[in-house]
Amino acid sequence: MRRAHFATNFTSGDGELTESALRELYAYPRHLPRPWIRTNFVCSVDGAVSVDGRSGALGTPADKQVYDTLRELADVVVVGAGTVRAEDYGGVRIGPDGRQRRIESGMSDLPPIAVVSARAHLDPHSRLFADTDVTPIVFTCADADPGKVSDLANAGARVVTAGEHEVTSTGLVTALDELGLRRVLCEGGPSLFGRLAGDDCVDELCLTTAPVLAGGTAGRIATSPRAQVTAMTPAHILADSDGTVLTRWVRVPQL
Template identity: 80%
Template sequence: MRRANIGTHFTSGSDELTDGDLRDLYSYPADLPRPWIRANFVCSIDGAVSVEGLSGPLGTPADKRVYDTLRELADVVVVGAGTVRAEDYGSVRIGPEGRRRRIESGMSESPPVAVVSARAHLDLHSRLFDQPEVAPIVITCSNADIARIADLANAGAHVVTAGEHEVTTAGLITALDGLGMRRVLCEGGPSLFGRLAVDGAVDELCITTAPVLAGGTAGRIATSPHAQVTAMTPAHVLTDADGTVLTKWVRLPLP
């Protein structure tokens, strides 16, 4: 993996990026006063975010390195219930060295997965609840089924409400802040990311473009009933020898 661009200035440097370089490039801002929401996605050259419903076939070695780095740096991994079901999510696994670095920096050994589910409708027999590394968090609504909430709590989940009839963006951010989780990594799905984007809550987007054409009927990385343009600026562009392109975009300050 080589640095092709930093900021908006292309360089011709050919030094291979180390894992330490990646941690520096993807580090969160220091002394965050509120949750910083970073989203991470992979897509094909022709814009597909999945192949037959799964993002895994689009992964590349470079994407996996960045994916692991982002997870190591996060306080929490936020994901929508639909993506948890489609991708069969489990706990976040951090290697021994990553755990050591997290502990030395005052973080927990592994970040929990926080699932956004308005109805608290999750499979208690899924990988997420099967001997998790860290107890999952379920962010739901106050009018969700009481029995489901009780079942989730009995299965070991930490249940938090963030809205009455739907999980609002403001409620989600307040809930994460209340849990002391300010380095947020959102891994989808498109509807959750779309809502965050339209509500102006996405601070940063990391996106991998895999060097493949996928075709099919897959949608975009973000979907929402309404459109909202948010100006972003490139922080860096990385390339790998196989053609993978990895970019990090940061929201421009509000005028």
């Protein structure tokens, strides 16, 4: 056993990271023949993924900066319907400089929120539709309630079928690819992450460990009916002066 990694100072002391350096650290691979699924989560030191049902209570300034950086770099932000309801999701917000960087790199000025909802069970009057500058995408099933699908379309959603009776991982990845959305940022929740991990579709995990104990009954960042072991390796480890630790894990290439 040996010490393999030294944490890099994030926002204080020698070696402080600039915003530009942070974007370089979290850049997607240059050439993507298929969608690259990056997931982003925060948890407490004792493993809680939320406090009173919301992950926002675990956020720190460093986590917020990485969160904003990841959104700026993504083609699309994918979220499960339960997380959208629990966190009251609105559209992505990126400042003028970030929008300009995206445009200069050939991207749209803002990434859309894409919600996975097998039954199209979303409130067409929620912030997802009322507080956004970009048309949201809803990935649903062929047998979803036509009335609900119609309501979401009328609210401005782009509704995409990604499975017959459920939104499968393969169906989701294929639909993203057909839309030309390859730099994918998945923000949860645990069921969606667990499904993608269980189907061996996760390429990367960005995990923030907040310097708090949370207790409670909160679950893990990923849950699924069956286990699937995927070998990962750390791409980098960052630390903030307040004790926040931010890690980026990438899948070990299969030989």
